[in-house]
Amino acid sequence: MLSVAGLHLWRGERHVLRGVSFSAVPGECVLLTGKNGAGKTTLLRAIAGLLDPEEGQVQWRGASARSTRDEFHSELAYLGHEPPLKGDLTGRENLRFSIGIRRAVSAADIDAALTRTGAREFADRAVRTLSAGQRRRVALAGVLLSGALLWLLDEPTTNLDADGQQLVATLIEEQLGRAGIVVAAVHHPLTLAGGKLTQLELGAR
Amino acid sequence: MSEFFSMSGYGIYLWPAFALGIGVVVLNLVMALSSLSTARKDARRRLEINP
Amino acid sequence: MKAPALEVARLVAARDLRLAFRKPSQLLQPLMFFMIVATLFPLTLTPEMSRLRDAAPGVLWVGALLSSLLALEFLFRDDAQDGTLEQFALSGQSLTWMLFAKTCVHWLLTGLPLALSAPIAAVGLGVPAGAMWSVVASLALGGFALSLIGAISAGLTLGARRGGVLLSLLTLPLAVPILIYGADATHRAIVGMEIAPPMYLLGAITVLGVTLAPLAAAAAVRIGLE
Amino acid sequence: MATWTWFHRLASPPHVYGFARRWTPWIGGAAAVCMVVALYGGLVLAPEDYQQKDAFRMVYVHAPAAWLSLMIYTTMAVAAAVGLIWRMKVAHAAAAACAPVGAWFTVAALGTGMLWGKPMWGAYWVWDPRLTAELVLLFLYLGYMGLRAGIEDPNKADKASAMLAVVGVINVPIIKYSVEWWNSLHQTPTVMKMGKPSMDTAMLWPLLLMFVAFALYFAAVLLIRLRAELLRRERNASWVREVVT
Numbered sequence: 001m002l003s004v005a006g007l008h009l010w011r012g013e014r015h016v017l018r019g020v021s022f023s024a025v026p027g028e029c030v031l032l033t034g035k036n037g038a039g040k041t042t043l044l045r046a047i048a049g050l051l052d053p054e055e056g057q058v059q060w061r062g063a064s065a066r067s068t069r070d071e072f073h074s075e076l077a078y079l080g081h082e083p084p085l086k087g088d089l090t091g092r093e094n095l096r097f098s099i100g101i102r103r104a105v106s107a108a109d110i111d112a113a114l115t116r117t118g119a120r121e122f123a124d125r126a127v128r129t130l131s132a133g134q135r136r137r138v139a140l141a142g143v144l145l146s147g148a149l150l151w152l153l154d155e156p157t158t159n160l161d162a163d164g165q166q167l168v169a170t171l172i173e174e175q176l177g178r179a180g181i182v183v184a185a186v187h188h189p190l191t192l193a194g195g196k197l198t199q200l201e202l203g204a205r
Numbered sequence: 206m207s208e209f210f211s212m213s214g215y216g217i218y219l220w221p222a223f224a225l226g227i228g229v230v231v232l233n234l235v236m237a238l239s240s241l242s243t244a245r246k247d248a249r250r251r252l253e254i255n256p
Numbered sequence: 257m258k259a260p261a262l263e264v265a266r267l268v269a270a271r272d273l274r275l276a277f278r279k280p281s282q283l284l285q286p287l288m289f290f291m292i293v294a295t296l297f298p299l300t301l302t303p304e305m306s307r308l309r310d311a312a313p314g315v316l317w318v319g320a321l322l323s324s325l326l327a328l329e330f331l332f333r334d335d336a337q338d339g340t341l342e343q344f345a346l347s348g349q350s351l352t353w354m355l356f357a358k359t360c361v362h363w364l365l366t367g368l369p370l371a372l373s374a375p376i377a378a379v380g381l382g383v384p385a386g387a388m389w390s391v392v393a394s395l396a397l398g399g400f401a402l403s404l405i406g407a408i409s410a411g412l413t414l415g416a417r418r419g420g421v422l423l424s425l426l427t428l429p430l431a432v433p434i435l436i437y438g439a440d441a442t443h444r445a446i447v448g449m450e451i452a453p454p455m456y457l458l459g460a461i462t463v464l465g466v467t468l469a470p471l472a473a474a475a476a477v478r479i480g481l482e
Numbered sequence: 483m484a485t486w487t488w489f490h491r492l493a494s495p496p497h498v499y500g501f502a503r504r505w506t507p508w509i510g511g512a513a514a515v516c517m518v519v520a521l522y523g524g525l526v527l528a529p530e531d532y533q534q535k536d537a538f539r540m541v542y543v544h545a546p547a548a549w550l551s552l553m554i555y556t557t558m559a560v561a562a563a564v565g566l567i568w569r570m571k572v573a574h575a576a577a578a579a580c581a582p583v584g585a586w587f588t589v590a591a592l593g594t595g596m597l598w599g600k601p602m603w604g605a606y607w608v609w610d611p612r613l614t615a616e617l618v619l620l621f622l623y624l625g626y627m628g629l630r631a632g633i634e635d636p637n638k639a640d641k642a643s644a645m646l647a648v649v650g651v652i653n654v655p656i657i658k659y660s661v662e663w664w665n666s667l668h669q670t671p672t673v674m675k676m677g678k679p680s681m682d683t684a685m686l687w688p689l690l691l692m693f694v695a696f697a698l699y700f701a702a703v704l705l706i707r708l709r710a711e712l713l714r715r716e717r718n719a720s721w722v723r724e725v726v727t
Contacts, residue, residue, distance in 0.1 A: 074348030084339035212536035226543035244710035416632030433660035
């Protein structure tokens with residue numbers, strides 16, 4: 001379903017991705033590990049199509065992700081370092097917009113997702129008044145709502161308390177249960193109950 | 206000969222114009238060659254750092 | 257399953273309008289800047305109305321251009337910084353279409369109010385009352401073309417550290433035709449001549465802008481987001 | 483098959499570097515010869531213009547510089563478009579190489595235009611439509627180089643400036659037309675058409691030769707700068723080693 005072949009990428013002078021290759025099938029979670037600067041974020045952004053690799057290719061459903069970009073993106077949810085939310089809007093307004101441009105979504109769906117990620121009680125406050133952990137929970141609700149097959153998560157557990165991290169683990173398990181694919185960059189390996197788990201070490205010289 | 210240089214009185218405009226034109230020609234040649242030599246130097250330095 | 261294009265445009269517009277009205281000060285600043293610039297000329301050039309009237313097209317148009325450049329810098333920069341612009345690019349919808357909607361809303365919030373408030377400054381520059389509507393029309397149309405071209409440079413300068421001055425340096429040469437036709441339309445309005453010829457040409461540029469600029473702006477934003 | 487390999491070879495930096503190194507001296511030499519002969523033809527052999535007398539000889543430096551400034555911008559835009567469409571690093575390197583040379587020749591065109599304008603119109607700067615369009619072209623170059631300098635990552639700088647070059651080249655004719663239109667509105671009486679004086683062959687061949695000389699010169703300088711840009715962009719590839727050491 002998702003295959004990455006021989007990805008080379010430079011960031012300025014540094015040869016960050018040196019021929020990265022892996023593939024993932026539905027129901028599989030790929031954990032990207034490696035120290036800071038090893039290229040975890042760069043790899044995620046390259047898979048998502050935000051970065052053009054100088055060599056190598058990302059394939060989705062057998063076709064090059066670049067040539068079928070819009071279809072690929074409609075099946076993709078990317079959550080970077082910063083939760084993509086507008087500070088002056090409330091959590092609910094943010095989701096109504098960010099999911100609304102992808103597909104029709106009802107207020108009830110939004111409410112359910114916010115409840116699922118424990119963000120419901122602060123969903124109607126302006127996002128800039130929320131803590132980083134609370135913002136992360138609103139963003140996770142967005143990932144849930146997107147209904148995307150492929151999740152690309154960049155250190156999803158940052159700023160989250162203990163049960164927040166457990167929440168991320170269960171959400172990933174549920175996504176794998178739905179025959180989804182998750183590629184997540186993590187600092188400390190995540191323990192998952194079900195689903196196929198593979199690990200990809202980056203930056204090893 | 207001086208008649209040639211006077212250029213029927215327009216010499217004071219004509220020669221600076223040609224000087225400017227040829228000056229830009231020479232200047233760009235020099236700048237191109239120096240940019241090439243710095244690029245070669247940097248490439249050599251980069252090769253030493255990570256062969 | 258995918259949201260239809262009109263719905264996407266409506267959502268983008270609703271979002272930007274709501275964001276703008278949550279922080280109205282940002283809307284007023286370009287207008288205030290325009291008013292101040294317009295009042296500088298009588299102070300520096302001459303209080304004498306007839307000479308001011310000759311300078312009026314230039315003052316109004318250069319003032320309008322500079323204040324719209326001020327507003328343009330934040331067209332994409334805020335969204336790029338908080339990661340929402342990335343989600344635009346990853347939404348599976350046409351980025352060109354969404355940025356076009358965003359640019360139109362930007363014009364509604366900056367270009368149009370500027371054109372509508374221009375008569376206040378124009379009175380101070382000796383512009384006859386009869387010419388006011390033509391002045392507003394020329395500034396409104398020209399403002400739209402400016403926003404379209406400015407969107408490209410706003411996208412291009414996303415990757416640069418300090419976008420502000422660079423944005424103006426990129427946009428001004430491209431805005432020369434708009435300034436020429438716009439200022440001439442305003443001049444003709446002031447002297448009571450027919451404003452159609454320059455307005456048609458300005459309209460032609462705007463149509464060219466509507467068709468090509470959003471494509472270039474989308475490509476520029478994708479490059480800027482790398 | 484042949485045309486495809488030609489295009490393919492054009493895309494490989496080591497091959498282009500080798501081509502540039504081999505051909506630069508020849509093209510440069512030819513440019514120098516043409517320039518000297520054209521200068522001699524223009525300054526000495528060509529008869530006086532009945533109106534402008536010897537002042538018209540400034541056409542031999544002004545016209546080629548002005549023509550080159552626009553030709554370089556177009557070349558830069560074409561290279562930029564090729565770089566964007568086929569994602570060819572060599573094309574982006576060529577576009578980067580063009581900009582400074584083009585900007586300098588725009589300055590030369592403006593300077594010589596002003597020096598020619600003084601005796602003809604009585605003032606160094608007159609808002610003649612051609613000079614005005616040339617000035618806007620200079621701002622386009624400065625904007626291009628400003629954008630390229632403003633972005634650190636070389637790859638992103640290449641693509642962003644390429645985009646600007648393409649947008650710019652679409653605007654050049656529009657700017658030219660609008661400046662002509664603006665000039666026709668405010669037809670200032672003093673502006674005597676600085677058109678090319680009707681030239682008989684003795685006057686014409688040096689000018690054409692000078693155009694050829696400037697074009698060859700630009701090709702040579704472009705190839706030199708292209709080699710520099712290729713080295714800057716090449717990621718410690720093997721071919722760099724034997725070229726540099």
